[in-house]
Structure formats: structure tokens, C-alpha cells
Amino acid sequence: MELQMTKNTLRQQKAFETKNKLIDSALKIFSEKGFDSSTTKDIAREAEVTDGLIYHYFNSKEELLWAILEKHPLNHDLKNTANTNFLLDQSLDVVLNEFxxxxxxxxxxKKELIVMFFGEAQRNQKVRDRLVLTIEEGLQLLHHLLKQKITKDDDYLFLAIRNVQTGLVMYFLLYDRFQTDPVERKRYINMTVQQFIKVIT
Amino acid sequence: MELQMTKNTLRQQKAFETKNKLIDSALKIFSEKGFDSSTTKDIAREAEVTDGLIYHYFNSKEELLWAILEKHPLNHDLKNTANTNFLLDQSLDVVLNEFxxxxxxxxxxKKELIVMFFGEAQRNQKVRDRLVLTIEEGLQLLHHLLKQKITKDDDYLFLAIRNVQTGLVMYFLLYDRFQTDPVERKRYINMTVQQFIKVIT
Amino acid sequence: MELQMTKNTLRQQKAFETKNKLIDSALKIFSEKGFDSSTTKDIAREAEVTDGLIYHYFNSKEELLWAILEKHPLNHDLKNTANTNFLLDQSLDVVLNEFxxxxxxxxxxKKELIVMFFGEAQRNQKVRDRLVLTIEEGLQLLHHLLKQKITKDDDYLFLAIRNVQTGLVMYFLLYDRFQTDPVERKRYINMTVQQFIKVIT
Amino acid sequence: MELQMTKNTLRQQKAFETKNKLIDSALKIFSEKGFDSSTTKDIAREAEVTDGLIYHYFNSKEELLWAILEKHPLNHDLKNTANTNFLLDQSLDVVLNEFxxxxxxxxxxKKELIVMFFGEAQRNQKVRDRLVLTIEEGLQLLHHLLKQKITKDDDYLFLAIRNVQTGLVMYFLLYDRFQTDPVERKRYINMTVQQFIKVIT
DNA sequence: CATGAATGAGTATTCATTCAT
DNA sequence: GATGAATGAATACTCATTCAT
Structure with a gap:
């Protein structure tokens, strides 16, 4: 994708943008209504193109779903965090708060994406597999970060990580995503970190 | 007269059963395909009644959804656990394992119900409110059970409970519901309990 | 079908008629435009019902095609001819003219049906199989009628029958179906009979 | 100037080839799927050109159909047979077998072409007219060949020719085109010739 | 209570055709 | 000449809902 953009004539560039707009529009619509209740007409209208054009770029509605997931590698940012050297010298408390x-x-x-992702995962096996994979990647990242500081055995540590991490995600899905108070969120994270430290030390 | 009444009663009973069968069938179908992709025809066929009859008992497909949630007060069983006197004298470890x-x-x-519940909650505000309510009830139950044994302040305790509980639910949704190994599950619960005790003591 | 009609309540009777009307309408539309170019909307309009009703009675557009063929056993009338006793004592000339x-x-x-039948047979394997079967049946009928009067060996007789019969059908498809002059047709049939007799005697 | 012309000529040649490839591709696709079910996209892909180019050379999909028929004067080869001097001295039997x-x-x-031709003729008046014309030409050819050897009156001879010829075509469409046994075909032709000779002598 | 025929708006997808580049 | 993005009407099929019987 990135690659394709380089050799662009104006026309190709515009096509690239249109395709992209379709992906973004699909994400918006899917997360608002769920995959099944979203119509290709909705998506086309949101992207300001005509109905048929979707099928010039994608073979089906489902392919749009995969294009969305392709476009958003969720753990990308976390990876950066996990690899930052500056964290190496910090206390557990600081590292976990940051993470x-x-x-x-x-x-x-990526609220829209996340909500859709979890919603579809309940009924689409392939989406669920992808979700589990993404979560596992997230677990690995934190495990990688902690294993040098923590001497607990792997099983124990992994389970602790899994619980705290999925707990956080659920907290987000059910509560946090509907509020915007950063103070409350900070408090929540901080306390969660303190409790987590108790578990793993 | 007597006869008439008997007839009516019988009729009412039969009607009650039919309505019930419709609710059960709807649950089965909804959890298999999700609400949107389920058709009233599917439900009618599953319940072995004709298409139109659904609308004699319910005003819409959505009303069936509510009837399902009405019929299944999810915390009912947990309540029993939480109120059992026998738990009062047990160690934390035993109590939590049991719970x-x-x-x-x-x-x-209630796997079917749960899956549908979470799936729909992502896109239906009313369903989500109901889900949050149900979860909060669950939190209260555990809090009620622990507050006599634990001296941490409420905020701290509640957050710990919320995290462990939603973590467990997520574990169920993503992994446990697809496996049936009771040993693995026991191990998981037990270790989670140990870690949770570390947090709250 | 016939059978179902007997135990009719008024409602069932009406349904039966509707289904029948759909079959007849489909035949009309298919033979006018060919199967592919016919739309279910056209058929519904012709039958004076709404679009969706077709799918209450049939699972697909193709199923309508088979219902049509089911309804019209083409060789039925020929069978009667072939089995009529009165023909037994007649001269070859009379028998063949009659047949x-x-x-x-x-x-x-059944002009409409025939045209559609041949048109679809060119591209739909299953339809073609059915057509060949129907034609073979027709050949058998004539063979049955002639074998008592003709002493030629079977191979020879069959080939003669096949050629004359398919020739007649092609004559109908390309010319006769667009004209209505009964004299011309009579002349054609009569001369064909004379020539055929030359072949088989 | 000279150069320009060469360029033009080359270009024209290339254009001619592209147009030709489009016609051939269209024939291939049409005969596989029928006219209606064939898409211009299919044809373009088969010809290895882009979608839009078809409309540089042809005004519509239907025009492609006519270009195909234009390109394939079906009776061309028969004409050669019919005019060959060598046949003049041969016996009826040899002449007819050859023809x-x-x-x-x-x-x-030209199997592909023939199948499409007959399929479309059922529903497209103009195609049917063309088909009838082509067949009539074929009849004329054989009539021309026979009239010197046969003394039957024209009506009689023509009808015999028409029947045998359309019979042969039908035989091809329904049976022969799906088999490849040359012996069986030879047998068929030979016996048909024998029977035909009986008719016309 | 129960039936199932009937409705009609909606759905993903297709496709001939146009046209700016 | 050639490209392929864009159009938009059409298509088979679906489905919640209504209602006469």
C-alpha cells in the first residue's frame, strides 16, 4: 500500500484515496451498526461514492472488514512503548503506568474499530481468531517487558498479565469508552497498577 | 362452566408453553447467528410453530430479545452461592474458589445467552445497559461476601473485584467457552484466586 | 398436485391457483426473453402478485423452470395417439400423417414452452438432458407404432425415425411456428410422410 | 512523412489485431455462457485488454455479436465442396457422403459459434433471421449439387433436403457435439445418405 | 389460538457503459 | 489507442410484519 503510493500518477493517487475512504467509511458504519446491519449503500454514501464502486475495489462486504483490520495493526503503538529503552531503567510502577x-x-x-472488532468476534470465527491473536501479541509485549524485572515463573506471570489486560479491555468496553474524564481514568489505571504489582512481586 | 374453565386453563397452559418455546428457540437462534442475522422464520421453525404465531405473542423480533433477558436472571445462581451460610466460616481461598x-x-x-448478550451489547444501547447492570449486580454479590473478611477500603476492593471478574468473563468468552477440559479450568480458577487474594489482603 | 387439490379448503385452493399462475407466468416470460433475461419482477407482475411471493412457493428462479417442465409432460398427447387402437388397422400413410x-x-x-426448452437446452446441461430424454421418448413412441408394420432392422428404423422427427421439430422451430397457414403445414406433413415411407419400406 | 505513415500503418495493424482478438474472445465467452450471461469484463479479460477498450471498437455488447457472425460465413467451406468439379463425375453416394x-x-x-448461434436465435429475432438465411444458403448449395443428377420436382427435392439437413444439424446439437467417436459419426452419416438416396431417387 | 399466504421495502452484488486522463 | 475509475440502474433473493380465515 505504502509502496503503491510512491509510483503514483495523479489518477492512481486519487484511486488510492478513494479506496482508503471506503475503508474508513466502512469502519465508521460497521462500528455504529455492526457488520450485519450495515449496508453497502450506507458505506458508499458515507464515502461519497456510488454503490457499485465498492465492488471495483473489494470483492465483497466481508473483504472490507478484512481491509479494515489490515489497515489497523492494533499493537503497533504498544510495540513502540514496549521497546523504548527509557523504560528499562524505570521502576515497575512507572513502566506499567506507561504501558x-x-x-x-x-x-x-481506535474506539470504533475496537467496538466492531469485539462485536463481530462473537459470531465470526475468523474475526475471533484474529482478535485472540492480537490479544496474545499484547500479552507477549507486556511479558517481554516484565520478565527481566520479575522472577515469577512464566505460567504465573502470564495468567496475571492475561487477567489484568483483558480486565482493562473489558473496563474500556463497558465503561471507559462512554466517559471522557481523564482524571478518573488515571485513577483507575494507577490503582490497577498497584494491585497488579502486588500480584507479580 | 367448570368445563369451560378447565378448557381455558388448559388453553392458557398450552399458550404459556408455546410462548416459552418461542423464547427458548429465539435464544438458540440468536446465539447461533446473532440477532440481526436470525430470521423470525428460523425461530418459528425451531419452535415448531408457524411464522405468524410469533406476532401473536410478541410485537416484534426485538421484543423476543427482551423476553429472553427477562427469563434469565443471570445472577440468580450466584446469589445462592453468596448467601449460603456455610461459606461464612470458610477461608478466603475456599470462598473465592467456590464463587x-x-x-x-x-x-x-448459559453459554448461548452470554455470547448473544455480549455480542448485542456492542451495538444496542439498551442491551448494554442491561449487561452493565447485570455485571454490577455480580460485583455487589462478591463485594458483599468479602467485605466482612477484608478491611481494604471500598474503592480499592471494588476495583479489584471488577478487574478480576471482568477478566474472568473475558477469559470465558475468548478461550474457555471453546474448550471443555475441566482440569485446565480448575487450574486457571485456582491460580486466579491466589493472585486475587494477594491483591486484597 | 392434482392430489393436493382435492382436500382443499378455500384458502388452499387459492394458494394452489396462485402457484399455478406463477408457473404459467414464468413460462410466458421465459419463452419471450429467455431464462437469463427474464426477471423475477417480470414474472411477479405477469402473475399479478408481489415480488416476494415467488419465494414463498419456489426456492429460486431455476426451480420455476423445473416446475414448468414438471407441469408439461410433452409426450402425453403423443402417447395417446400412439396407443390408440384405431391406428392398428390403418395404412402406414394414415398412421404417420396422424402422428x-x-x-x-x-x-x-405448447409453443412457448418448446421455444424456451430448446433455447435453455443450449446452455443448461440439466435442461438439455431433460430435452434429450423427452425426444427419446418421442422416438420410442413412433418406433413402437411402426415396428409391427416395418421389417427393417432396429438400427436402420431408429435412425430414420430420429432424422425425420428432429427434422420436423427443427422445421417447427425455424419456420412453422411463425406461420399459421394450415394448408401449407398439411402439405409439408404429407410430403414428409411420403418421403419417410420411401425410407422405411 | 514516410515515417509517420509507417507508424500509422503499424498502429492500424495493431488495432486490427486487437479488434480481432476481441471478436474471438467474445465468441469464446458467448458460447460458454450464452450472450446474456457473458460480461464485457469477461471478454476484455479473455482478450487481455482493459474493460473500456471494447467500446472503442464496438458501440455495444450486441455489436460484438454481429461482428462474430460477420467474421464467420458458415457456408464458406460447404461452398467449396459444392463447387468442386471432381464431384461432378462421382456417384450420388460419394457426393452426399462428402457433403x-x-x-x-x-x-x-465452429462448435462454439454454432451453439451460441442456435441458442440466441431462439430469443433474438435478428439472429434468427440470420440463422434461417444461413440454413437456406446451405439448402441451395445441396440443391444446386443435386438438381443435375435428380429429376424430382423442386418442391419435393427441397423438402427432402431441408429435412435431412436440419435433421443432421439437430443430431449435431443434441448428440454429436458431445461425443468424439469418428466411427459412430461415419456410420451415422453413411446410413443417413443411404436413406436420403431412397427418398430422392 | 393458529395458520401461512401475501406484502413490499430492502440487500449484496453485477454490469454495460461513460469518460477524464 | 488505451486505461480503469466511476456510474447507477437492475437483479435475485430476504425478511419482518400483517391479516383474512
Whole structure:
């Protein structure tokens, strides 16, 4: 994709933008109504193109779903956090606050995507597999970050990570995404970190 | 007269059963395909009645959804656990193992319902409100059980409970519901309990 | 079908008629435009019902095609001709004139069906199989009628029958169906009979 | 100037080839799927050009159909047979075998075209007219060949020719085009010739 | 209570055709 | 000449809902 953009004539560039707009529009509509209740007409209207054009770029409505997931590698930002050298010298408390804050920030930033992702995962096996994979990646990132500081055995540590991480995601889905008070969120994260430290030390 | 009444009663009973069968069938179909992709025809066929009859008992497809939630007060079983006197004298470890095992068992028993519940909650505000309510009830139950044994302040305790509980639910949704190994599940619950005790003591 | 009609309540009777009307309408539309170019909307309009009703009675547009063929067992009339005792004592000339006249009459009566049948047979394997079967049946009928009067060996007789019969059908498809002059047709049939007799005697 | 012309000529040549490839591709696709079910996209892909180019050379999909028929004067090969001097001295038997063999060979060679031709003729008046014309030409050819050897009156001879010829075509459409046994075909043709000779002598 | 025929708006997808580049 | 993005009407099929019986 990135690659294709380089050799652009004006025309190709415009096509690229149109395709992109379709993906973004699909994400918006899907997350508002769910995949099944979204219509290709809605998506086309949102993208300000005619109905048929969707099928010039994608073979089906479902393919739009995959294009969305392709476009948003959710753990990308977390990866950066996890790899930052500056964290190496910090206390557990600082590291975890940073990591969880980034996680919640990312979830907020991609709110639409996340909501759709979880909703569809309940009924579409392939989407669920992808979701589980994404979550596992997130677990690995945190595990990688902690294993040098923590001496608990892997099983124990992993379960702790899984619980705290999925707990956070659920917190986001059910509560946090509908509020915008950053103070409350900070408090929540901070306290969660304190409790998590108790578990793993 | 007497006869008439008997007839009516019988008729009422039959009607009650039919309505019930419709609710059960709807639950089955909804959880298999999701609300939107389920058709009233599917439901009628599953309930072995004709298409139109649904609308004798319910005003719409959505009303069936509410009837399902009405019929299944999810925390009913947990309530029993939480109120059992026998738990009062037990150690934290025993109490929590019992409670979480009950929780997971209940989730399994009502797997279909749960999956649909979470799936629809992502896109239907009213369903989500109901889900949040149900979860809050669950939190209260555990809080009620623990507050006598634990001296942490409420905020701290509640957050811990919320995290562990939603973590468990997520664990169920993503992994546990697709496996049936009771040993693995027991191990998971037990370790989670140990970690949770660390947090709250 | 016939059977179902007997135990009719008024409602069932009406439904039966509607279904029948749909079949007849489909035949009309299919033969006018060909199967592919016919739309279910056209058919519904012709039958004076709404679009969706077609799918209450049939699972697909193609199923309508088969319902049509089911309803019209083409060789039915020829069978009667072939089995009539009165023919037994007649001269070859009379018998063949009678048979071919019946054949052409039947083709005319079911003109719409025939045209569609041949058109679709060119591209739909299953339809073609059905057509070949129907033609073979027709050949058998004539063969049955002749084998008592003709002493030629079977191979020879069959080939003669096949050629004359398919020749007649093609004559109908390309010319006769667009004209209505009974004299011309009679002349054609008569001369064909004379020539055919030359072949088989 | 000179150069320009060469360029133009080359360009014209290339254009000619592209147009030709489009016609051939259209024939291939049409005969596989029928006219209606064939898409211009299919045809463009088969011809390895882009979608829009078709409309540089043709005004519509239907125009492609006519271009195909224009390109394939079906009776061309038969004409050669019919005019060959060598046939003049041959026996009826040899002449007819030669002619019918050529006919069937030609049908086989242009199988795709023939199938499409007959399929479309059922629903497209203009195509049917063309088909009738082509068949009439074929009849004339054989009539021309026979009239010197046969003394029957024209009406009688023509009808015999028409029947045998359309019979042969039908034989091809329904049976012969799906088999490849040359012995069986030879047998068929030979016996048909024998029977035809009986009719016309 | 129960039936199932009937409605009609809606759905994903297709496709001939146009046209700016 | 050639490209392929864009159009938009059309299509088979679906489905919640209504209602006469």
C-alpha cells in the first residue's frame, strides 16, 4: 500500500484515496451498526461514492472488514512503548503506568474499530481468531517487558498479565469508552497498577 | 362452566408453553447467528410453530430479545452461592474458589445467552445497559461476601473485584467457552484466586 | 398436485391457483426473453402478485423452470395417439400423417414452452438432458407404432425415425411456428410422410 | 512523412489485431455462457485488454455479436465442396457422403459459434433471421449439387433436403457435439445418405 | 389460538457503459 | 489507442410484519 503510493500518477493517487475512504467509511458504519446491519449503500454514501464502486475495489462486504483490520495493526503503538529503552531503567510502577496508559489511549483512539472488532468476534470465527491473536501479541509485549524485572515463573506471570489486560479491555468496553474524564481514568489505571504489582512481586 | 374453565386453563397452559418455546428457540437462534442475522422464520421453525404465531405473542423480533433477558436472571445462581451460610466460616481461598467456579459454571450453562448478550451489547444501547447492570449486580454479590473478611477500603476492593471478574468473563468468552477440559479450568480458577487474594489482603 | 387439490379448503385452493399462475407466468416470460433475461419482477407482475411471493412457493428462479417442465409432460398427447387402437388397422400413410400432425399440433399448442426448452437446452446441461430424454421418448413412441408394420432392422428404423422427427421439430422451430397457414403445414406433413415411407419400406 | 505513415500503418495493424482478438474472445465467452450471461469484463479479460477498450471498437455488447457472425460465413467451406468439379463425375453416394461429412466437420470446427448461434436465435429475432438465411444458403448449395443428377420436382427435392439437413444439424446439437467417436459419426452419416438416396431417387 | 399466504421495502452484488486522463 | 475509475440502474433473493380465515 505504502509502496503503491510512491509510483503514483495523479489518477492512481486519487484511486488510492478513494479506496482508503471506503475503508474508513466502512469502519465508521460497521462500528455504529455492526457488520450485519450495515449496508453497502450506507458505506458508499458515507464515502461519497456510488454503490457499485465498492465492488471495483473489494470483492465483497466481508473483504472490507478484512481491509479494515489490515489497515489497523492494533499493537503497533504498544510495540513502540514496549521497546523504548527509557523504560528499562524505570521502576515497575512507572513502566506499567506507561504501558496501560498507552493501551487505553490506543483503545480510545481506535474506539470504533475496537467496538466492531469485539462485536463481530462473537459470531465470526475468523474475526475471533484474529482478535485472540492480537490479544496474545499484547500479552507477549507486556511479558517481554516484565520478565527481566520479575522472577515469577512464566505460567504465573502470564495468567496475571492475561487477567489484568483483558480486565482493562473489558473496563474500556463497558465503561471507559462512554466517559471522557481523564482524571478518573488515571485513577483507575494507577490503582490497577498497584494491585497488579502486588500480584507479580 | 367448570368445563369451560378447565378448557381455558388448559388453553392458557398450552399458550404459556408455546410462548416459552418461542423464547427458548429465539435464544438458540440468536446465539447461533446473532440477532440481526436470525430470521423470525428460523425461530418459528425451531419452535415448531408457524411464522405468524410469533406476532401473536410478541410485537416484534426485538421484543423476543427482551423476553429472553427477562427469563434469565443471570445472577440468580450466584446469589445462592453468596448467601449460603456455610461459606461464612470458610477461608478466603475456599470462598473465592467456590464463587468463581460457580460463575464460570453459570457462564457455561448459559453459554448461548452470554455470547448473544455480549455480542448485542456492542451495538444496542439498551442491551448494554442491561449487561452493565447485570455485571454490577455480580460485583455487589462478591463485594458483599468479602467485605466482612477484608478491611481494604471500598474503592480499592471494588476495583479489584471488577478487574478480576471482568477478566474472568473475558477469559470465558475468548478461550474457555471453546474448550471443555475441566482440569485446565480448575487450574486457571485456582491460580486466579491466589493472585486475587494477594491483591486484597 | 392434482392430489393436493382435492382436500382443499378455500384458502388452499387459492394458494394452489396462485402457484399455478406463477408457473404459467414464468413460462410466458421465459419463452419471450429467455431464462437469463427474464426477471423475477417480470414474472411477479405477469402473475399479478408481489415480488416476494415467488419465494414463498419456489426456492429460486431455476426451480420455476423445473416446475414448468414438471407441469408439461410433452409426450402425453403423443402417447395417446400412439396407443390408440384405431391406428392398428390403418395404412402406414394414415398412421404417420396422424402422428406427425399430432406432433406439430402439440408443438404449436405448447409453443412457448418448446421455444424456451430448446433455447435453455443450449446452455443448461440439466435442461438439455431433460430435452434429450423427452425426444427419446418421442422416438420410442413412433418406433413402437411402426415396428409391427416395418421389417427393417432396429438400427436402420431408429435412425430414420430420429432424422425425420428432429427434422420436423427443427422445421417447427425455424419456420412453422411463425406461420399459421394450415394448408401449407398439411402439405409439408404429407410430403414428409411420403418421403419417410420411401425410407422405411 | 514516410515515417509517420509507417507508424500509422503499424498502429492500424495493431488495432486490427486487437479488434480481432476481441471478436474471438467474445465468441469464446458467448458460447460458454450464452450472450446474456457473458460480461464485457469477461471478454476484455479473455482478450487481455482493459474493460473500456471494447467500446472503442464496438458501440455495444450486441455489436460484438454481429461482428462474430460477420467474421464467420458458415457456408464458406460447404461452398467449396459444392463447387468442386471432381464431384461432378462421382456417384450420388460419394457426393452426399462428402457433403454431409463436410457439413458435420464444419459444425464441429465452429462448435462454439454454432451453439451460441442456435441458442440466441431462439430469443433474438435478428439472429434468427440470420440463422434461417444461413440454413437456406446451405439448402441451395445441396440443391444446386443435386438438381443435375435428380429429376424430382423442386418442391419435393427441397423438402427432402431441408429435412435431412436440419435433421443432421439437430443430431449435431443434441448428440454429436458431445461425443468424439469418428466411427459412430461415419456410420451415422453413411446410413443417413443411404436413406436420403431412397427418398430422392 | 393458529395458520401461512401475501406484502413490499430492502440487500449484496453485477454490469454495460461513460469518460477524464 | 488505451486505461480503469466511476456510474447507477437492475437483479435475485430476504425478511419482518400483517391479516383474512
Amino acid at each position: 496501560f496508559t498507552n493501551l487505553i489511549d490506543m483503545l480510545h483512539e | 468463581f467456579t460457580n460463575l464460570i459454571d453459570m457462564l457455561h450453562e | 406427425f400432425t399430432n406432433l406439430i399440433d402439440m408443438l404449436h399448442e | 454431409f461429412t463436410n457439413l458435420i466437420d464444419m459444425l464441429h470446427e
